Amino acid sequence: MKLGRLAAKRSLKTPALGNYLQISKLPVPPIKNAWEYAVTAPWQMMKNDQLGDCTCAAAGHMIMNWSANTSTVVTPTDDEIIQAYTAVSGYDPSNGNNDNGAVELDVLNYWKSTGIAGHKILGFATVDVQNIDQVKAAMYLFGGVYTGFNVPQFIMNDTGNHNWTQQSQDTNIIGGHAVPLFGYGRGGATLVSWGELYTLSWQFWQTYFDEAYAIVTSDWIKSTGLSPVGIDVNGLLTDLQAI
Numbered sequence: 001m002k003l004g005r006l007a008a009k010r011s012l013k014t015p016a017l018g019n020y021l022q023i024s025k026l027p028v029p030p031i032k033n034a035w036e037y038a039v040t041a042p043w044q045m046m047k048n049d050q051l052g053d054c055t056c057a058a059a060g061h062m063i064m065n066w067s068a069n070t071s072t073v074v075t076p077t078d079d080e081i082i083q084a085y086t087a088v089s090g091y092d093p094s095n096g097n098n099d100n101g102a103v104e105l106d107v108l109n110y111w112k113s114t115g116i117a118g119h120k121i122l123g124f125a126t127v128d129v130q131n132i133d134q135v136k137a138a139m140y141l142f143g144g145v146y147t148g149f150n151v152p153q154f155i156m157n158d159t160g161n162h163n164w165t166q167q168s169q170d171t172n173i174i175g176g177h178a179v180p181l182f183g184y185g186r187g188g189a190t191l192v193s194w195g196e197l198y199t200l201s202w203q204f205w206q207t208y209f210d211e212a213y214a215i216v217t218s219d220w221i222k223s224t225g226l227s228p229v230g231i232d233v234n235g236l237l238t239d240l241q242a243i
Contacts (some may be wrong), residue, residue, distance in 0.1 A: 004101035005176030076117035100233025
């Protein structure tokens with residue numbers, strides 16, 4: 001298992017979700033939700049066991065989740081994920097040089113301008129990581145959030161533990177990791193990492209996560225023109241035109 005998220009980069013051009021979207025006027029998020037279970041195909045590693053491409057693998061997992069909930073699951077290939085990682089980070093697949101990870105904001109901008117695995121996003125906004133209600137709303141309304149966190153050693157010591165909770169073990173930070181969150185409940189959230197589902201507690205989230213993004217994409221729209229929660233795509237894009 002590899003890491004690969006570099007330190008968060010901030011930009012004044014990136015809007016904050018809370019400033020541009022009146023969540024109170026949209027469908028009320030339920031107490032719990034689980035978009036990830038629409039994906040019946042195996043979640044893929046997307047080379048994150050060999051490369052520090054988690055920022056692009058997380059994008060691939062989001063494409064899988066969105067498409068599974070609106071139509072038929074689309075699974076990006078390893079080559080497509082490596083192509084994006086190469087373009088964003090400078091990694092050289094011919095010799096393995098420059099496998100140094102990537103910045104999430106750079107991945108998002110590339111995803112919007114060029115696309116990953118043939119899928120472009122329309123826009124994105126930052127989510128307040130300390131506002132759990134906003135995090136839940138973003139997951140529910142946009143089919144997930146694209147996130148990054150600082151990895152404590154203890155979650156790598158026990159690779160069989162798929163439930164990340166705050167502990168008093170070795171909390172030394174060993175690197176950064178990018179993961180998408182798809183489901184949530186009162187106690188925490190569900191994410192995909194290294195080709196598998198994991199859960200985390202909200203305490204773990206507030207301790208180690210320092211960036212999160214809501215993403216607007218046509219992949220989250222059904223053939224009816226509505227998202228899975230019944231939002232009209234034209235109305236949604238009007239509300240989020242600043243993004």
